[in-house]
Every structure is written in structure tokens, then in C-alpha cells.
Amino acid sequence: LRWGYGARRTRRTFPRQGRFLEVHITIGELGEFGLIARISAGLPPGGHVILGIGDDAAVLRAPDRRVVATTDLLVEGKHFRRDWSGPRDVGHKAGARGLADVAAMGAVASGLLVAFAAPPELPVSWADEFTAGLAAECARGGAAIVGGDVAAADKIMIAVTALGDLQGRAPVRRSGAGQGDVVAVTGALGHSAAGLALLDHGLTGPAELLTAHRRPRPSYDAGPEAARCGATAMIDVSDGLLADLGHVAEASDVLIELTSALLPGSRPLSVAAELIITAAAGGPRPSEVARAARAVQAVAGTSAADWMLTGGEDHAFAAAFPPDVTLPARWSVIGHVRAPGTGTSAGVLVDGKRYKRRGGWEHFR
């Protein structure tokens, strides 16, 4: 296989929507129509697609005269490692990032476009598996892959744009949380971060946490569900619960008070924390001091509560609801919204205090 990249060639042959296909034409036994069939096979009969892959642009239905749109990046070595995640995992993850953002507006996904840059020497099987994972995640989210572009790069870089349909509802923004609202979450919290920590320590279980890191499975229908229940604000938990609720608190100019005892329990997280602390303390004949230092280092940021509050990438959903709403069972109330007191800025409190570890959202303050 050669993707045949060169400065002039690349300029001429990968410039546009639809080329995601044409690269494959040239490299496999497939041929164009075989590949279209292959990509399409994993997808539901895209109800929103008027014109899919193959022209200068795609055309999608926007039944209520509005379209939701969001773009997300994944960079090899930053958002995934090829030795820790397989191509199918990366495809799922790339899809999940975009589709979860659409759901967090209260919309259903309609279509997805993907820009894929990769080294020429990447095995075709990697691209095939990636596409299969992306297509499968789109199928989970009810969206069709309608366009893309391909180019050569030193490392794999994927940009996904997801489009969605609000089905006549108002978008659920970050800014609508009001005094007296309850705050609820659905989906696992901290599992992806714990999985990453396990990989980082060379551990191979608990398997569900590794899987959560490699291949998050957002419950996309929870987004529209929350909108129908009257959610006043909603966000995709991708930066970490504190960080993302911090965005909601700031946009809504409110104080969000969480009660740690209300956080959903997670036995695998406790197991993972124990495993990591043990692994860190027991290196090959380390000195007592080194062993203790490593254990302390491992413990910092290695507890179930820390992962739940600061771990990102689970793509759970957090939302505020009026206090009288009856929530479906998968939503857990974890706190409430109040007005900031005099001299108090908008933000998030855990058991009445600013959480001692800094969430991701503060990194750039």
C-alpha cells in the first residue's frame, strides 16, 4: 500500500469533501462502490441525508429550520495513544466527542463529517478499522457519515464535525441554570480517567475502566430526554464534572452546590485506586523513601471521588432542572443551584467548600 503523498500530489488529490473515499479506491481491492457500500453498511438508513459523500458538499435535512453544529479534534499522543487504544476504539471516541456535544444541546445527531490526517505509512487496516469504529458510533447516535477529507501528516489527527436536529425544541444552553434548580447527572463519572491512570501504571484491569477510557459510550438519548423534561442548562461532561459544571455556573452566574455523598458509587473506581497505590509503592526493590514518595504521588489524584469530580472524557451529561421535575431513573441528583452570596463569585462547591484539587477548568486561569 502507498497513499502516494507528495507535496504536489497531496495538493491536487486530497483537497476536498469526498476524498476520504478516493484514497481508499487507490489502495485496496475495494474500488469506489465497494467502499461506499462498506462505509454505508454500518450505518442506519440516515434519515437526515439528502445528499451524502461524493459531491462538493453534502446536504442534510434540518426539519425545524435549524441545525446544531460542533467541531472536535483528536490528536495522536494527546487524545489517544496507538499502543493503548486500537483504531476501532479511536473511531468510537472520535464519534462520541462530537455526538455527545450535539446531545448536550438537547438535539439528536443527523450527520457527521471527518477530516483525517495520517502518516503515509499507516496500514490501511488502521484506517479501515477507524472508519468502522466511527461508523458504529454514528449508528449508536443515529447519525450518518456524510463527508470528509484526507491528507498526509506526521501523526494521526482527526477533526470531527457533528450536526444535529433540535426537533423543534429550544437548545439547552449552559446559561439557563436558575436558583433552586436541582443538578443531576447520568452516565459514569471518572471511569475514563481511572482507565487512563491504570494504563499509565501498566495495569490491565478492571477491564470496564480500560474500556471506558478507550471507548466511551455516551447515552445520547439522555440529552433530548433532559430537554423534554425541562432542563434549564446542560453540558457534556468531557473536561471533568467540576470543570464542566464550572462552565455552567459561570454562564448562568450561579453557585452550584454538590453533595459528595450523592455522587453515584462506583466499586471499580475504588478497586482501581487500590491497585494503583499498590503498584506505585511496589517497584523493583525501591528504597523505603522512594517507595513512600511514589505512593504519595500515586495517591494524589487517585481516589474514586477525585476521578468522579475531575476526570474527563466519560461523556456523561450534567444538567440543571426545575426542582419540581420528576426525573427518569437514570438521572442522579447530586446537588442544587443557588445565587452567589455577596462577595462570592459564580462557581462550584463540594460539601460547601471549593474543592481542594483544581479541576481542569482552572488550568488556564
Next chain:
Amino acid sequence: LRWGYGARRTRRTFPRQGRFLEVHITIGELGEFGLIARISAGLPPGGHVILGIGDDAAVLRAPDRRVVATTDLLVEGKHFRRDWSGPRDVGHKAGARGLADVAAMGAVASGLLVAFAAPPELPVSWADEFTAGLAAECARGGAAIVGGDVAAADKIMIAVTALGDLQGRAPVRRSGAGQGDVVAVTGALGHSAAGLALLDHGLTGPAELLTAHRRPRPSYDAGPEAARCGATAMIDVSDGLLADLGHVAEASDVLIELTSALLPGSRPLSVAAELIITAAAGGPRPSEVARAARAVQAVAGTSAADWMLTGGEDHAFAAAFPPDVTLPARWSVIGHVRAPGTGTSAGVLVDGKRYKRRGGWEHFR
């Protein structure tokens, strides 16, 4: 300035739509609202924007219940070189690629999302200038920047998604060209390729060709204009005229016959060809043989006609129209459409023959 990239940080701090802003918050004197104002300043009051940058996703109007969508990649070293193009040029070019695809469907652009990966050590001024160029190109095309994402990468990589509004018209596809149609183009042909060749030979003029390479200026309104005139097929000329008309011919299953004498004349292209041949022949005391060899090498692919037929990235528009249509003056008829004869496949002929140099569209055959 530090963008503060690290594996964990990046995961937490650049995962989503809207972060394009937040990076800037942290690195300059600007602050969030100053930057929003700055980005918005260059834009027309986005008529299609319901919800712009700053939430999990944007919401755009789709007045006729459809949205046009296309994604394009630009990779440093492949699609641009930082020593040959300034950041503002790259911003214009990134916008033009997406906006031209939307126009080539007969649509007007409504919104644009940008994924921007760059090395941490990139000066902020580069990102600022890039944004300014992108915003200015969006303004040219009538679109608003409504979302984005940022991450660290070894080289600059930009993925642009452009969305558009068909204003109630049918999309003009590649597949509609019919026997008897005329084929017409609008916009410069070959200027970008000639500009690139000049840069490649260290030449600094003609300036308009260098500018054409660095900062193409598609006439976006020509796309909807062609649709209103009844265009049966249309394409953005980004791969080169022969390559792109080849796509139209294949999708429409027709033969497109071009008449080279009808190609719009271009004095700058002839000047550039002369300059390059002279430059190639006149090195520092080369041997007669070396001089001749280099001249031959330079001449191959260095003529006005070659550039016009095979040069890409001008983002001219080529379209087929029924023969009885009266075209606006900026469209030049350059050929016509006929059915492939027996034993002849769909394709493009120039003066009755397959063009002797291979266009970009054949690189992967």
C-alpha cells in the same frame, strides 16, 4: 506566552467547541469578551446564527429545512508553507476551501467551524493573524465563525467545516451535465499553480500570481448565480480544470469537449512561464548540458495552457448549462458536453484529444 500543553492538560482543556476562544483568554491581554468582540468585528452580522461560539455546539438557521456541509483539511508543509504564506494568507485560504465548496453546490455560506492544531511554541500573533484572515474570508463569503476546537500538534493542521443555505433551490451536483450542454468557467485558472511555481523557483513576480497562490479570492456569488441560471452540474476548480471536469464527466457519464482557444487568456501566466524557463536555464555557471536539462525540466508543466488545465487551488467555478441559457458576462464558455461514443468512456477531451499531460485526477488511477 505559553499555551500550556501537556498530555493531561490538553485532554482537559481543549476538548470541545468553544475552546478556540479560551486558549486566547489565557495568553493575551484580551480576555474572553475582548476576543469575542475581536473575532466578531470582522464579520457581517451573521444572519444565520442563532447561537454562536461558547456552548457545547452552535445553532444555525436553515431556512429551507436543509443544510449544506463540507469539511476540508489544510496541513502545514502540504497545503501551505509558513515561509511562503503568512498567517493571514493561510486563514483566507482555509476559509476559501470550504466556502467555495458550498458555493459550488449553488448555496450561500452560513457558518464555519474551525479545528486548529499547532505547536505550543507558535507565536500568538500567528494564531491571531490566521483568525483575522479566516474571519475576513468568512465576511467575503457571508458566513460567521460559529465554533472551533484547538489542540497541540507538531505541525499546524487546520480543518474547516463550512455550512450553507440552498435558499430553496435544488443542489447543483456533479452528476447533472447532459448532452448538448455548454461548459463554462468563471474565475482565474492556473494562477495559483503558476504562483507556486514562481515561489518554487525563488521568483518574486508577477505579484498577482503569488497573491493568487497565497490568497485565492473565489467569487462565491457565482455559485448561486449559476444555480439560478439553471446550471445542470457544477464544481469548485480546486484540483485543476481537467481533474475537476473529469469528476463531472464521470458523475454525469458524459464526454466534455474543451476548446483550448476558448480558454480565457492570461498575460501574467505567459510572463511567469518565460521567467521560470529563464531562471531554470541560468544557474551559476552551469554546464551547457545541465543548463539545457534544467530548462527542459522547467518547461515541462510550465506553460500558460498547462497551468490553466491542470493547476488547482484557484477555486474558480466550472459548470454545465443548457445551451439556450444566456450567461452573465463573467462566465466564459470553454466547451460542450456530448454523450460518450461507442467504446469511449466518460472523460474530458481538449481539442478532440485526451490531454497529453496527466491531470491530478488521474494520479490515483
